[in-house]
Amino acid sequence: xxxxxxxxxxxSGKTGDWEIVIGLEIHAQVxxxxxxxxxxxxxxxxxxNHNVSxxxxxxxxxxxVINQTCIKQAIxxxxxxxxxxxxxxxxxxxNYFYADLPQGYQISQYKYPIVGEGSLKITDTNGEDxxxxxxxxxxxxxxxxxxxxxxxxxSFIDLNRTGVALMEIVSKPDLRSPEEAASYVKKIxxxxxxxxxxxxxxxxxxxxxxxxxxVRKPNGDLGTRCEIKxxxxxxFISQAIQxxxxxxxxxxxxxxxxxxxxxLFDTSTGETRSMRSKEDAHDYRYFPDPxxxxxxxxxxxxxxxxxxxxxxxxxxxxxxISEYGITKYDANVIAEEKxxxxxxxxxxxxxxxxxxxxxxxxxxxxxxxxxxxxxxxNPISPNYLNELVELIENKTISGKIAKDVFxxxxxxxKSPKMIVKEKGLEQVTDDGAIEVFVDQxxxxxxxxxxxxxxxxxxxxxxxxxxxxxxxxxxxxxxxxNKILKLKLK
Amino acid sequence: xSNLLQFSISEALSLLEKKEFSTKELxxxxxxxxxxxxxxxxxxxxxxDQALEQAKxxxxxxxxxxxxxxxxxxxxxxxxxxTKGIETTASSKILKKFIPTYESTVTHNLWKEGAINLGxxxxxxxxxGSSNETAAKGEVINPWNFEEKRTPGGSSGGSAAAVxxxxxxxxTGTDTGGSIRQPAAFCGVVGLKPTYGRCSRWGIVAFAxxxxxxxxxxxxxxxxxxxxxxxxxxxxxxxxxxxxDVPNFYNDLGKSIKGIKIGIPEEYNSDGISSxxxxxxxxxxxxxxxNGAEIIPVKLPLTKYSLPVYYIVAPAEASSNLARYDGxxxxxxxxxxxxxxxxxxxxxxxxxxxxxxxxxxxxxxxxSGYYDAYYLKAQKVRxxxxxxxxxxxxxVDYLVxxxxxxxxxxxxxxxxLLTMYLNDVFxxxxxLAGIPGISLPIKLDKNKLPVGIQILGKDFDEQGLxxxxxxxxxxxxxxxxxxxxxx
Numbered sequence: 022x023x024x025x026x027x028x029x030x031x032x033s034g035k036t037g038d039w040e041i042v043i044g045l046e047i048h049a050q051v052x053x054x055x056x057x058x059x060x061x062x063x064x065x066x067x068x069x070n071h072n073v074s075x076x077x078x079x080x081x082x083x084x085x086v087i088n089q090t091c092i093k094q095a096i097x098x099x100x101x102x103x104x105x106x107x108x109x110x111x112x113x114x115x116n117y118f119y120a121d122l123p124q125g126y127q128i129s130q131y132k133y134p135i136v137g138e139g140s141l142k143i144t145d146t147n148g149e150d151x152x153x154x155x156x157x158x159x160x161x162x163x164x165x166x167x168x169x170x171x172x173x174x175x176s177f178i179d180l181n182r183t184g185v186a187l188m189e190i191v192s193k194p195d196l197r198s199p200e201e202a203a204s205y206v207k208k209i210x211x212x213x214x215x216x217x218x219x220x221x222x223x224x225x226x227x228x229x230x231x232x233x234x235x236v237r238k239p240n241g242d243l244g245t246r247c248e249i250k251x252x253x254x255x256x257f258i259s260q261a262i263q264x265x266x267x268x269x270x271x272x273x274x275x276x277x278x279x280x281x282x283x284x285l286f287d288t289s290t291g292e293t294r295s296m297r298s299k300e301d302a303h304d305y306r307y308f309p310d311p312x313x314x315x316x317x318x319x320x321x322x323x324x325x326x327x328x329x330x331x332x333x334x335x336x337x338x339x340x341x342i343s344e345y346g347i348t349k350y351d352a353n354v355i356a357e358e359k360x361x362x363x364x365x366x367x368x369x370x371x372x373x374x375x376x377x378x379x380x381x382x383x384x385x386x387x388x389x390x391x392x393x394x395x396x397x398x399n400p401i402s403p404n405y406l407n408e409l410v411e412l413i414e415n416k417t418i419s420g421k422i423a424k425d426v427f428x429x430x431x432x433x434x435k436s437p438k439m440i441v442k443e444k445g446l447e448q449v450t451d452d453g454a455i456e457v458f459v460d461q462x463x464x465x466x467x468x469x470x471x472x473x474x475x476x477x478x479x480x481x482x483x484x485x486x487x488x489x490x491x492x493x494x495x496x497x498x499x500x501x502n503k504i505l506k507l508k509l510k
Numbered sequence: 511x512s513n514l515l516q517f518s519i520s521e522a523l524s525l526l527e528k529k530e531f532s533t534k535e536l537x538x539x540x541x542x543x544x545x546x547x548x549x550x551x552x553x554x555x556x557x558x559d560q561a562l563e564q565a566k567x568x569x570x571x572x573x574x575x576x577x578x579x580x581x582x583x584x585x586x587x588x589x590x591x592x593t594k595g596i597e598t599t600a601s602s603k604i605l606k607k608f609i610p611t612y613e614s615t616v617t618h619n620l621w622k623e624g625a626i627n628l629g630x631x632x633x634x635x636x637x638x639g640s641s642n643e644t645a646a647k648g649e650v651i652n653p654w655n656f657e658e659k660r661t662p663g664g665s666s667g668g669s670a671a672a673v674x675x676x677x678x679x680x681x682t683g684t685d686t687g688g689s690i691r692q693p694a695a696f697c698g699v700v701g702l703k704p705t706y707g708r709c710s711r712w713g714i715v716a717f718a719x720x721x722x723x724x725x726x727x728x729x730x731x732x733x734x735x736x737x738x739x740x741x742x743x744x745x746x747x748x749x750x751x752x753x754x755d756v757p758n759f760y761n762d763l764g765k766s767i768k769g770i771k772i773g774i775p776e777e778y779n780s781d782g783i784s785s786x787x788x789x790x791x792x793x794x795x796x797x798x799x800x801n802g803a804e805i806i807p808v809k810l811p812l813t814k815y816s817l818p819v820y821y822i823v824a825p826a827e828a829s830s831n832l833a834r835y836d837g838x839x840x841x842x843x844x845x846x847x848x849x850x851x852x853x854x855x856x857x858x859x860x861x862x863x864x865x866x867x868x869x870x871x872x873x874x875x876x877x878s879g880y881y882d883a884y885y886l887k888a889q890k891v892r893x894x895x896x897x898x899x900x901x902x903x904x905x906v907d908y909l910v911x912x913x914x915x916x917x918x919x920x921x922x923x924x925x926x927l928l929t930m931y932l933n934d935v936f937x938x939x940x941x942l943a944g945i946p947g948i949s950l951p952i953k954l955d956k957n958k959l960p961v962g963i964q965i966l967g968k969d970f971d972e973q974g975l976x977x978x979x980x981x982x983x984x985x986x987x988x989x990x991x992x993x994x995x996x997x
Contacts, residue, residue, distance in 0.1 A: 075612060079834040081605065082592045082614060082713040084748050114830050116876070120849055125833020176849075178838065306876035308885060311719035311827050313749050 030146055030198040031239065034270045039236045041266040042243060043196035044156075045258075047209055049188045049219040050163070050227040051094045057162050057186035058085030058128060065225055069168075069179035077184040079123035084312050087112075091186040092316065094218040095135050095160050096326050098188055101216045101333055102155050102209075104139025106323050112160075112313045116306040121165035121178050129189075131307045134159035135316065141212070142335055143204045144353065145197075153205055154193030163187050182226075188219070194233065194243070199259035199266075206230060206255050211334050211357055229253045234265045236273065244269070245279040249286050249293055261286040265293050337362060345374025354382055360396055367403030372410045380406060384424065388431050400434050401427070409437040422446050422494050449496045452504065455488070458496060459504050462487040473509060481505070514539040515676040515996060519583050519733040520760075522679065526572055526582050533568035533582030533626070537561050540584045540628055540678065543996030547675045550651045550994055552668045554589050555597050555630040564626045571624065579740055581624030586678030588669045589630045590637055591617045591724070592713040596627075600715040601645040602635045604860030605841045614713025615748070616682060616724045616741045623740045628678055631668030635862045636832065637689055637717045640933040642667030643921060644864040652697060652918050653994030654959050660918040663693030663933075669727045670697035675995045680728040680737055684714060686721045687820050688913075688937025691949035694727055695913035695962025698951040698992065700979070701727045702734045703937075705970045706944035707752035710745030716831040718824040719750075721941050731950060731980045735759035738972060757973050765977045768802030772978075773906035777813040778936050783915045786955035791912055793952055794963045797985035798910070798978075806906050812898045815891050816939040817931060822875050822888035823942070828865075829872025835860065867927075892942050899943040903968045908978055911936050913949040913962035936964060946972045948979050951988045960988075 031038035056063055059076035076083045099106050111133040114126040136158035145151040165183040169176050190209060196202045210228055213219035221228050230253075235246035249265055252258045264286075269279050283302075284293040309315075332340070334356045341352040341362075355365045355378065369377040385406070389396060409426060412418045418426065418441055429440050441447060449455055462484060463470055473480040488501045514536050517525060526533060541558050561584060568582035592598045592610035599605040613621070621627065634644040641661040642650045650667045652660040653675035662671035666683030670693035673681050683690040685703035694701025702725045709724040716722060726737030739760055744753040774795065779788075795805055837843035837856030844855035861869070875884035902909070914933060924930045940947040946969070949962040963982065967975040991997075 078839055080592075080610070080612070080840070081598070081600070081608070081715045081834070082610075082711070084712050086747060086749055116830050116833060118833065118836065118850075118853060120836075120838050123834060123839060125836060126830055304878050306830070306873065306878075306881075308826060308830070308876055308881070311750075312716075 030201075032236070032266055032270050034274050036274050038239055039266070039270045040239045040241075041197060041199075041262065042194050042235045042237060042246075043198075043202050043262055044194035044233040044246075045192045045196065045202060045205060046231040046233070047190040047192075047206065048229045048231075049098075049190060049209070049213055049221075051091045051160070051186035051188055052218055052220055053088060053090045053094060053186060055088055055090070056184040057088055057091050057160065059184050061184065063185050067181055069177070069181060072181045073183065077123065077180055079125070085128060085310070087313065087316065088186065091160060092135070092318075093326060094186075095158060095188055096318070096323060097216050097330065098190070098213060098218045099136030099139065099158055100327055100330055101212050101218075102136075102139040102141055102158070102190070104155055104158065105137035106318065107133065107135055107137050108318045108320075108323070109133060110135040110159075110316045112310045112316065113307045114310045115161075117303050119164070119167075120176065121167045121180070121183070123165070123180065123183060127162050127164065128310055128313070129161035130159035133315070141205065141208055143201065143208045145204070146200045151201070153195045156191040156193050158188050158190045161187050161189055199262040202232065202262055203255045203259045206258055207357070208334070215334055215359055216331055223253050223255070226253055230258055232258060232262055232265075234262055234269070235279070236266050236269045244273075245281050247279065247281065247293075248283045250283055250296065252286055257286060257288055260291050261293055264291060268293065341365075345369055345378070347374050347378045351378045351382060358396070364396075364399075364403050368406035368410070370407060372407055373414060376410050376413065377406065380410060380427075384427055388428070401430050405430050405437055412437055412441060416448055416450060416497060417441065418446055418448050419494060419498060421489075422448070425494075446495060449492055450500060452500065455492070455496050455500050455504050458488050458491045459501070459508050461491055463508060470509065481509075484509070513997065515543055517679075518729050519580070519679055519736050522583060523581070527577065529572065533565040533572065534562065536582060537565040537584050537626060537628075543675075544628065544677045546996045547653070547677045547994065550653055550656065550671055550675055550677070551648055552631055552650050552672045552675065552677055553586070553629045554599065554601065554632050554647055554668070557596060557627050557629045561626050561628050568624055568626065578622075578624035580620065580736065582626060583624070584626045584628050584679050585620060586628050586631045586669060586672045586681040587617055588633050588666050588681065588683050590633060590684045590715045590717075591682060592715065593617055593627065593630065596630065598630065598715070599646070600636045601633050601647065602835075602861065602865070603646045603842060604835045604856070605715075606646075608841045610713070612713060615710035615745045616714065618713075619740050619743070620682070620737075625740070631666075631672055631678075631681060633668055633689075634665035635865050636715065636828070637665035637684055637686055637722075638828070638864050638868055639664040640688070640692060640930055641919075641921065641924065642693075644862050646862065649921050651921070651994070653992035654698060654918065655957065656992070656994030659921050660959070661696065661921050663696035663914075663918065665689040666693045666701070666727060670694050670699055670701065673697070673699045673727050673729060674992050677996060680726060680733055682724060682741070683727045684717075684722055684724050685937075685941065686717050686723075686824060687941045688934040690725045690727060691913050691937045691947055691962070691964055692933060694949045695951070695960065695964075696918040698960030698962075698988070698990065699727055699729060700731055700734050700948065700950045700983075701725065702738060702948045702972070702975075703940065703946060704738060704742065704972055705752070705946045707750055708754075708946070708970065708972065709741050710743070710748040710751045712745055712747040718827040719831060720827060721824060723941075731948075731976055731983045732760060732763060734948065734979075735763055735976050738976075752970070754970050759973055759976055762973055763976055763980050766802070767798070767978055767981050769804065770908065770974075770978070771804045771806055771906040772798050773806050773808035773902060773909045775808050775810045775813065775902075775909055775911060777810050778911035780915045780932070780935055783912065784917070784955065786917070786953075787912045787915070787961050790952040790961040790963055791910070793986070794910055794982055797982050800985065801981050808902055808906060808909070810898055810902060810939070812891070812895045813939055816895060816942055817935055819888045819891045819895065819942060820934070820938045821871070821931060822884050823892060825868040825872035826875050826885050827872070829869045829876065832861075832865065832869055895939060896943045899939075899945055899966075907967070907974065909966040911964045911966070913937065913964040917955050917957065917959040917961055940966050945969055946975055948975050950979050950983055950986075952982070952986045953988065954990055960990075
C-alpha cells in the first residue's frame with residue numbers, strides 16, 4: 022500500500038497528521054439453546070426472569086456445569102478465524118458486586134482462553150484486502166439486566182440474560198480508521214452467521230463491541246488508549262471512534278494528556294463521556310473457578326469440528342468468482358449474507374452469472390430498499406429471477422422490458438413468463454415487423470432524416486429510441502440497429 | 511423392647527426387618543431424645559411432623575417387604591445441606607428464613623433410600639470454625655461432661671454432638687479442613703471425610719469449593735460404611751464429582767489387615783499435644799501390630815505448611831463463594847439509601863465476625879499485587895503437599911495420626927484465633943490433598959473426654975480406610991457414653 026493511500030485514514034490536525042489506532046473487543050452471544058453453565062433457555066424476548074435456573078439465580082449450593090454446545094461453538098468460531106484452538110483452557114471467576122450479577126462473580130476465561138491467536142481478512146478503506154490480527158477468543162457468562170425506569174425509587178432486575186454464553190473476540194490493535202473498524206465488525210458478523218455460532222443481531226444485543234481507541238503521530242509510539250464500552254451498532258462504532266479520535270487529537274494538540282479511562286458513547290449527542298478512570302478500575306480478583314475442572318480438548322474433538330466446517334466467506338468469494346465469473350466486488354456483496362448466497366446460487370443456475378448478479382444487486386436490492394422490505398420477505402423467488410434472466414438471454418424480452426416485468430413480479434408475484442405472455446411483451450425479432458416500425462419512424466421524421474444524412478451522425482440514437490417507442494419496447498434492439506442502418510444509407 | 515437409642519444403624523435395620531419394633535417407635539424415641547437433650551442446643555430446625563409421616567411410609571415398606579437400604583433410619587442433617595421446604599441457614603443470620611426449593615444430592619440420596627430427616631443441625635457459621643462458637647444461634651454443648659460446657663468441635667459440631675448424645679442415629683457433616691473428623695474426635699464418634707469428588711457438592715452451601723466434602727458422622731465404623739454407600743457417586747450436576755465406581759463398603763468390611771503397611775508420620779506431633787493423645791496413638795499402633803500390620807515411621811516435611819496454605823486457599827474461595835449473599839434475591843436484606851449501602855448493611859449485620867474475617871483475608875490474598883505472593887504460592891505448595899502424600903503412599907498403605915492435638919476444650923476458653931486454627935493442624939493436610947480420612951474414638955483422657963485417632967488413605971480407598979478402622983475399633987472397644995446423652 023502506498024503512503025498516499027495510508028494518508029486517507031489520517032486525521033489532519035493543527036500540528037499535522039494523526040493516525041488512529043483501534044482494537045476491538047467483540048462480545049458475540051453464542052448460538053445455543055441453553056446457557057453456558059445452566060440448562061435455562063436463551064430465548065430472546067421472554068417475560069423478565071422467565072429463563073432463570075437455580076444456578077443463574079446463584080441459589081446456595083448451586084454449581085455450574087459446562088454446556089458442551091457452547092464449547093463447540095467457540096472452537097468453530099476459532100477455526101473460522103484461522104485461530105489456534107487451545108487444548109487446555111481454564112474458567113476463572115471475575116469478582117465484582119452488582120445487583121444484576123447474582124453470583125457476585127462472572128465466570129470468564131482469563132489466563133487460559135479456549136482460542137488463541139488468529140486473523141481475519143477485511144476490506145480496508147481503499148477496497149484493498151487487509152489482515153487484522155485476532156488476539157484471542159474466550160468464553161464468558163453474560164450478566165443480567167438492571168431496569169431503572171420501572172419504578173420511581175426502585176430498580177428491577179431481569180436475569181433472563183444472566184449466564185448466557187458470550188464469546189469475547191479480542192482483536193489486535195491493527196485497525197486504523199472507523200471504516201476499517203466497521204468493515205471488521207461486519208466481517209466478523211458475516212463469518213459467525215455463516216458458521217451459525219452467533220446470530221449477529223446487534224439490535225437484540227447479540228453482538229456488541231468495546232472499542233479501544235488511541236491516536237499517535239504516523240508510525241510513532243502508541244498513545245494512551247480509551248475504551249468505549251458496549252456499542253451495539255456498526256454506525257455507532259464508527260461514530261464513536263471518529264468522535265473519540267478527534268477528541269484525543271484536540272487534547273493533545275492543546276498540550277494536554279489523555280487519561281486512560283473507560284468511556285460511554287451517547288447515541289443522542291454522538292459524543293463519548295467518561296465513565297470511570299483507571300484509578301477507579303475494579304480489582305476483579307480473578308482466580309480459577311474451583312467448581313469447574315480445567316477444560317481439556319482432544320485432537321480428535323477439534324479435528325472432528327474442523328472437518329465439519331461449512332464453507333467460509335473468503336472461500337466462497339473465491340468460488341463465486343471462478344464458478345460464475347463475477348467480479349470480486351460483486352462476490353463480496355453476495356457473500357455478506359448467507360441468504361444472499363443461497364438466493365444467488367439458486368437464481369444463477371444455468372444462467373449468466375454476471376447478468377444475475379447485476380439484477381440481484383441493483384434491481385432487486387434497489388426495489389427492496391425503496392419499498393423498505395427485508396431480504397427474507399423478498400417477493401421475487403430465485404426461480405423467477407432465473408426465469409427472467411432466461412427470457413433476456415434467449416431474447417424473448419429486452420433488458421428494458423425486463424425491468425418492467427421485474428416490477429410486475431415484485432407487485433404481483435406472478436411468474437415472468439406468464440406476465441410476458443399476458444401482456445404480449447415478447448420481443449419482436451421478425452425483420453419484416455421491425456421494418457414496418459422503421460419505415461413509420463422515417464416517414465414521420467423526414468427533417469431529421471435529412472439532417473442525419475447530411476452528417477449529423479448523433480441522430481442515430483434518436484431513431485433507435487423512436488423505433489423502440491413505436492414498438493412499445495418490444496423490438497429487438499440489435500435488429501433495430503441493423504435495419505435502421507440499412508434504411509438510412 | 512428396651513431402649514431403642516442403643517442400636518446402631520445396622521442393628522436397627524435388622525431389628526426393623528424382624529418387626530422387633532416399628533419405624534414409628536424408633537422415630538418417636540429419637541424425637542423424645544431430641545427434646546431431652548435440647549439444652550445442648552444442637553438442632554436449629556426440627557422436622558418431627560415430616561419424620562413421623564415418613565415413618566408411616568417406612569413401616570408400610572417393611573410390612574410389604576419393600577424396605578430400602580436405610581429404611582426408617584432417623585438422621586440429623588448439618589445445616590449446610592439445602593433441604594427442600596426446610597429452612598437452611600448454614601448457621602448464619604444472612605440466610606435466616608431461607609427455604610430452598612431443592613434438595614442437596616447427598617440428602618436426596620439418603621431420603622431416596624428410606625432414611626428419615628429429624629431436623630437440621632447447628633454448625634459454625636458457613637462451616638467456618640473449629641468450635642461451633644460462630645453459629646448464629648449460639649454454640650452447641652458437647653454431651654461429654656456437659657456441665658463443663660465444652661465445645662463439640664466444629665464446624666460439624668451439632669452433627670457430632672447429636673450422634674454422641676443419641677439425638678440422631680447418625681448425621682451428615684461437611685469437612686473442609688477437618689470439620690467432620692475434629693468434632694467426631696471431640697464427641698467420641700466416628701467421622702469420615704471421603705475423597706474429594708466422592709460425594710456430590712450440589713446443594714451444599716459452599717464454603718471452599720476445592721476442599722468441601724460431605725461425609726457421615728456415626729456411632730461406629732459399620733454405620734459409616736452404610737451411610738457412605740448411599741451418599742457416594744457421580745453427579746452430573748457437580749463437575750468435580752468423580753465417576754469412580756462406588757464399592758459395596760458395608761459388605762466388604764472386615765478384611766484382614768495382615769501385611770498392610772501403616773505409616774506413622776513424625777510431623778503429626780505438635781507441641782502441647784497431650785500425653786493421653788500420644789498414648790492413644792501408641793495403643794492404636796499396638797492394635798495394628800497385633801493384627802499383623804507393619805508399622806513404618808515416615809516423614810511428611812511439608813506438613814508444617816498445611817495450615818498457612820489452608821488459611822489462604824479456603825478464605826480466598828470463601829470470599830468469592832459468599833459474594834452471592836448480597837440481600838438482592840433471598841435471605842436477609844437490610845435496606846440502605848443506595849445499592850452499595852444495602853450491600854454493606856446486609857453483609858455487616860448478616861455475617862458474623864469469623865466469616866467477615868475470612869472474607870477479608872480471602873479478598874486480600876486475591877487482590878492484584880498480592881495474588882502471586884499468596885494465592886498462587888499457596889496453590890503451588892498445595893500441589894507439593896498432594897505430591898508428598900502420593901509419594902508416601904507408594905511406601906505405605908495408610909497413615910495413622912492423632913485427629914486433634916487436644917481433646918474438647920471449654921467453650922469460650924480460646925481467645926487466641928491462631929490457637930483455634932491450630933486445632934485443625936492434623937486434619938487440614940488431608941483436605942488439601944483431597945485424600946480420605948476417618949476419625950474414630952480410642953479411649954477417654956484423664957478428664958473423661960474422648961480421644962480420636964485419624965487414619966488417612968489413598969484417593970478413593972475409603973474401603974481400605976474403613977477396614978483398618980474396623981480393626982482398630984474392635985480392639986479399642988470404646989463403649990463409653992457421654993453423661994449428656996439421652997437414655
